[in-house]
Amino acid sequence: MLKTVIEGTIFSFQLLTTIPLKKQVPYEKEQVRISVMSYPIVGGFLGILIFSLLFVMTEWTAVSPIVLTLLIATITIVYSGGLHLDGWMDASDAFFSYKSRSEKIEIMKDSRIGAFAAISVFLLLAWKLVLIYEVITLLSVKQFIIVALIPFFTRMSLGMKLYFGKLARQEGMAFAMQKYIKKKDSLSYLIMLLTLFLGIIIFFQHLLIYVSVLFLSSVSFYYVSAKIDHHVFGGITGDTLGASVEGGELWLWMTLYLLLSFVMG
Template identity: 25%
Template sequence: MSDTSSSFNKNAHSLQSWWEDAQLALVFLTRIPWTIKGELPANALNRAVRAFPAVGLLVGALGACVFGLAQGVGLPALACGLFAVLSCVLLTGALHEDGLADVADGFGGGRDKARKLEIMRDSRVGSYGVLAMVIAVGLRVSLLGGFEDWTLAAGALVGVSAFSRIAPVLMLYTMEPARTDGLAAKMERPDQTIVWQGVALAVGVLWVCVPFSALLMTLIVSGAALYAFRKLAQSQIGGHTGDVCGASQQIIEIVALAALAAQL
């Protein structure tokens, strides 16, 4: 990628700018050792958030391939789901799962805002965090294993993986930072156009991957869940953090999978 900073400022709607954003989002959200050449401006991630669903599409595609291979060799449905979820977790380095665990520990164990934020910053995982991760993984595995047709499960995994990656972007856009330091606090609020581009990409991928008959209810249920979690985060710590953003992805992935599993 050449002359990144100039194209970042002048050609935000060009294919080159989308490619740049996709690369930065890939590096930020996964463990793939991709090297970005050129100098990035300080606000690069604020625009790259629109490409988060594209990275989710890649993560979900890997999980779907693993799910299909496991199904092909005759493994039980729950084992297929477990291998699929495991592959996604390995690709992302459990980035969002870690956020969910920290939020569970902070919200569950802190008496006030300061203590909650302190617990969330602690690298150690407590009882609430362990339970949250076990439940989150267990729900995703069981939901994937519950689809009658494995192709529906694979499609749902791809679509939901992309769709759920817009949740952190919406949290950044609709909330103020809960603390004055940290990556989430240093990021500026994403531009409205950038957010809507990301939303369109997320919903578009979900639309392609799942039956249209199940789309509307999935969007409604997921929107309600994200709104409820946003209200919870606001009441608990007064805003967003990186952990809150990561947890929002996990919540929407689980809720969207559940909505699809109930309809298909």
């Protein structure tokens, strides 16, 4: 059992990140189930990297917030190998095409980048850079740990869409993963959330309001984006899942910015 858990966790990192883990993991039911259960861990690891960068650069260097902002954005993209950005661009081309559902699916399968993809990714990255800059200048060093939860929550939402989302087509990455997983496995996310909030209450009680708002904001984004997936595309695809990660991160950075600026400021 332990071997399966390790292999499934490794598989999730191999699928969602560029970390060079060379171990051959068999593509079997149990490994796939564990890998989806491990998605929040993949996000949490990225969150720890971002937090570590923020803490070290702020405490021991004179790096400006602008440079630090660009470093955070770069690490986020490199960590996933642009996987989610690719999904964002493909989904944007399809979303703004005003075609039928079947034609939208075909557009997402096309590897070429259209005008809508270029415009949408520019706006996504521009707004993300602005929001990251604003957040890190508003946070104190003791509050930096909050930003680690942004990729954690977005990868959890990614897994939830795989557990409960209707497939838009019977092929592709989402189809290949969903046929091996069970909805009851999502209970592992509940255990992670309870552990997270217990840890916050014990060790970082002063951050409880921030964590709670980020969680509720993540839940709201999950439901809204799931409705959009169903209404526009007829369900989820690998591209819509990637788009939800990018859109979810932007949404949570904006949530944190608004919270710091207008509520807690």
